[in-house]
Amino acid sequence: MALVVDEKQIKDWLVQLKEKFVVIDTRKAILPAKQYFLPPRQDIFNFDKENGHLTSSDYRKKLLVFGLNLIDLEAMTQLDEIMKKPQPDFFYWQKRDKATLVGLTNESVKVAPGGDIILEKINPRQYQVLVLTDKGAKISKNKFFKDIAKPQIKKYLIKPNHGRKMLLDSELLADAVDWSVNHKIWDELAEKCLGCGICAYICPLCHCFSIKDRVSLNGNECVRCRQWDACTLPGFAKIAGGHNFHPSIKERYYNWFYHKFVRAYKEYGKSQCVACGRCKKYCPAGIDIMEVLSEIVEDYKKFKK
Amino acid sequence: MKNLYLPIKVKISKIKKLSKDVKLFRLALPRQSEGWFKKNEQGLIFVPGQFILVSLFGYGEAPFGAASSPYQDSYIDVVVRRVGALTKALHRLKQGDEVFMRGPYGNGFPLKFIEGKDMVLVTGGCGIPPISALIEYVLANRPQFGRVYLIYGARAPADLLMKDKLKEWRKKIKVLLTVDNPTKDWSGRVGMVSELINDIEINAKNAVAAMCGPGPMMDALEKILRPLGISDRRIFVSMERKMQCGIGKCQHCAVGDKYVCQDGPVFHFDQIDKSWD
Numbered sequence: 415m416a417l418v419v420d421e422k423q424i425k426d427w428l429v430q431l432k433e434k435f436v437v438i439d440t441r442k443a444i445l446p447a448k449q450y451f452l453p454p455r456q457d458i459f460n461f462d463k464e465n466g467h468l469t470s471s472d473y474r475k476k477l478l479v480f481g482l483n484l485i486d487l488e489a490m491t492q493l494d495e496i497m498k499k500p501q502p503d504f505f506y507w508q509k510r511d512k513a514t515l516v517g518l519t520n521e522s523v524k525v526a527p528g529g530d531i532i533l534e535k536i537n538p539r540q541y542q543v544l545v546l547t548d549k550g551a552k553i554s555k556n557k558f559f560k561d562i563a564k565p566q567i568k569k570y571l572i573k574p575n576h577g578r579k580m581l582l583d584s585e586l587l588a589d590a591v592d593w594s595v596n597h598k599i600w601d602e603l604a605e606k607c608l609g610c611g612i613c614a615y616i617c618p619l620c621h622c623f624s625i626k627d628r629v630s631l632n633g634n635e636c637v638r639c640r641q642w643d644a645c646t647l648p649g650f651a652k653i654a655g656g657h658n659f660h661p662s663i664k665e666r667y668y669n670w671f672y673h674k675f676v677r678a679y680k681e682y683g684k685s686q687c688v689a690c691g692r693c694k695k696y697c698p699a700g701i702d703i704m705e706v707l708s709e710i711v712e713d714y715k716k717f718k719k
Numbered sequence: 720m721k722n723l724y725l726p727i728k729v730k731i732s733k734i735k736k737l738s739k740d741v742k743l744f745r746l747a748l749p750r751q752s753e754g755w756f757k758k759n760e761q762g763l764i765f766v767p768g769q770f771i772l773v774s775l776f777g778y779g780e781a782p783f784g785a786a787s788s789p790y791q792d793s794y795i796d797v798v799v800r801r802v803g804a805l806t807k808a809l810h811r812l813k814q815g816d817e818v819f820m821r822g823p824y825g826n827g828f829p830l831k832f833i834e835g836k837d838m839v840l841v842t843g844g845c846g847i848p849p850i851s852a853l854i855e856y857v858l859a860n861r862p863q864f865g866r867v868y869l870i871y872g873a874r875a876p877a878d879l880l881m882k883d884k885l886k887e888w889r890k891k892i893k894v895l896l897t898v899d900n901p902t903k904d905w906s907g908r909v910g911m912v913s914e915l916i917n918d919i920e921i922n923a924k925n926a927v928a929a930m931c932g933p934g935p936m937m938d939a940l941e942k943i944l945r946p947l948g949i950s951d952r953r954i955f956v957s958m959e960r961k962m963q964c965g966i967g968k969c970q971h972c973a974v975g976d977k978y979v980c981q982d983g984p985v986f987h988f989d990q991i992d993k994s995w996d
Contacts, residue, residue, distance in 0.1 A: 623968075650961070
């Protein structure tokens with residue numbers, strides 16, 4: 415038996431889900447799904463100067479994020495892990511705990527990378543419903559999903575791209591990037607990189623942030639807000655008084671790589687990259703991160719010989 | 720789920736001007752009915768070397784090393800130099816005003832490891848707070864420590880902070896003061912010079928050093944601590960970095976594979992040798 419849904423009926427299912435959830439279709443979204451749980455800018459505290467009351471933001475919406483592909487689901491699983499350790503991030507889980515993730519893929523699923531339900535293409539007209547969690551089970555009982563004894567199952571295999579292949583050996587990536595600190599490539603990239611931070615914003619795993627206060631015009635109300643930051647931006651490591659611990663773009667760009675491939679590997683045993691390709695697609699300077707990584711790895715292998 | 724970003728309200732119970740641009744703020748819980756700061760199983764409200772994030776709504780939040788005795792559970796002292804928006808705003812506050820804080824965060828000095836050892840503490844200018852808390856801890860447990868030296872440097876005599884504390888400490892540990900620009904009546908040393916070694920008698924094999932402060936500390940390391948025979952592994956340094964979250968998430972304080980807020984701010988010197996600045 416397999417739980418199956420007709421492609422044509424997915425839309426109707428989503429319409430029905432809207433009775434209980436705030437449904438977001440991410441298939442055409444530019445920003446990755448992290449934006450729903452770690453928003454670009456979120457007011458986290460309100461302080462009323464008049465009466466001295468401090469209130470924290472509440473969140474009640476039940477989100478259903480639909481249309482995540484396998485790579486984005488994997489990224490969400492990793493981001494959840496990051497936001498759990500060493501202690502759970504309150505404002506992330508405030509939203510994430512109430513959300514249901516629905517994957518949608520035209521590729522056959524070998525290992526489910528995450529999410530609560532995945533709709534997996536099995537033939538030109540139908541998707542198989544893979545129920546992965548209790549949250550997923552709750553929404554799988556509906557008139558559109560049908561148990562079928564012998565559905566027609568076709569394999570849709572997509573060859574992994576070069577980046578995906580490289581990520582299989584995150585130990586090698588960690589060693590290579592760690593070794594590469596004096597590699598000439600960082601000088602070349604420092605020339606190219608505009609230090610705009612887009613690569614970090616667009617990355618489904620980059621999660622660095624700043625905490626800033628905002629004051630109303632009459633000065634009575636203060637909002638403490640958490641907003642996305644990017645470690646390639648000039649002021650990222652600058653402290654009051656003007657000292658900057660990462661003054662050059664070269665150091666900042668290397669630190670970005672170092673975090674993704676070295677620090678992350680030591681912390682979590684894997685690279686903080688899923689090779690989704692967004693950073694390359696949206697980099698205004700045309701930097702191809704996977705190509706950079708490739709070059710470093712090749713040179714490191716030569717060095718090791 | 721605990722909201723680790725939520726600060727608690729504290730009252731400034733005392734303000735003391737320490738130099739032309741540095742003030743000490745004593746932070747206490749606003750009402751006595753709310754009790755004192757929570758003690759750990761050793762009876763400490765923080766580990767010397769740990770920091771707290773002090774904030775003033777509208778101006779932001781920043782890390783400060785706790786400077787008072789960790790056994791003192793009715794207040795925490797922080798030493799604030801006027802350098803940016805938040806510290807300028809803090810300097811305008813008066814006794815009785817309220818601010819917010821969260822923490823303590825970070826690891827602090829390795830109290831178990833330093834027990835029974837001779838100690839050389841080195842600090843400069845505004846680096847005194849965590850060292851001050853450590854000294855208070857040592858003095859409360861004086862018999863458990865060997866010979867203890869404090870080398871404290873500043874640009875000029877007027878920049879030496881916590882002078883009343885220095886007087887008290889002198890009774891139980893050896894305090895060596897040094898300045899770069901002496902005044903006529905200055906009787907201490909000038910500069911972070913190797914001659915300071917002559918005043919220090921320790922058993923290098925059973926000694927540790929603790930440092931906190933800016934650049935000149937490198938001088939102290941090369942001219943004093945290493946020549947004394949203290950290994951880099953046993954030199955503990957407290958690092959400063961930009962911090963936002965304080966709990967190992969926001970990435971601002973990353974140094975190599977470490978987070979200063981969480982793995983530090985106290986490191987073995989050999990751990991962070993290349994990133995020391």
